[in-house]
Amino acid sequence: MSKPTESELEILSLLWEMKQASVRQIHEKLAETKDTGYTTTLKTMQIMHTKGMLTRNESQRTHIYSPATNQKETQKSLLKNLVTTAFGGSAQKLVMQALGQENPSKEELDEIRAFLDQLETKER
Structure with missing residues (x-):
């Protein structure tokens, strides 16, 4: 697509x-x-x-x-393209830029921490 x-x-x-x-x-x-x-x-x-x-x-x-396409696949494709073209392939730069632009609430930061904890648990 x-x-x-x-x-x-x-x-x-x-x-x-x-x-x-x-x-x-x-x-x-x-x-x-x-x-x-x-x-x-x-x-x-x-x-x-x-x-x-x-x-x-x-x-x-x-x-x-x-x-004809599902939302998750389209978002994944668009994000991959954005990371590659705008952030030199660095997901870290994308996340840092996104967090720097907004003022995340305590709830949002807690959700991000929980998500990072999940990722770390998967890698072990």
């Missing part, structure tokens, strides 16, 4: 949440937060179908789209 554009990723995120939807349903969700035309949403989803990012059920008058 090719790397999704920002617009394609927005649509994929909605479909991962909704499981399946018509162009109109996706367009209405997008229109809640940004100014976009219906035909733009339609064209983007048609392109995504051609690229293999979406499947389309054409058995009814209104076509229903579903994500």
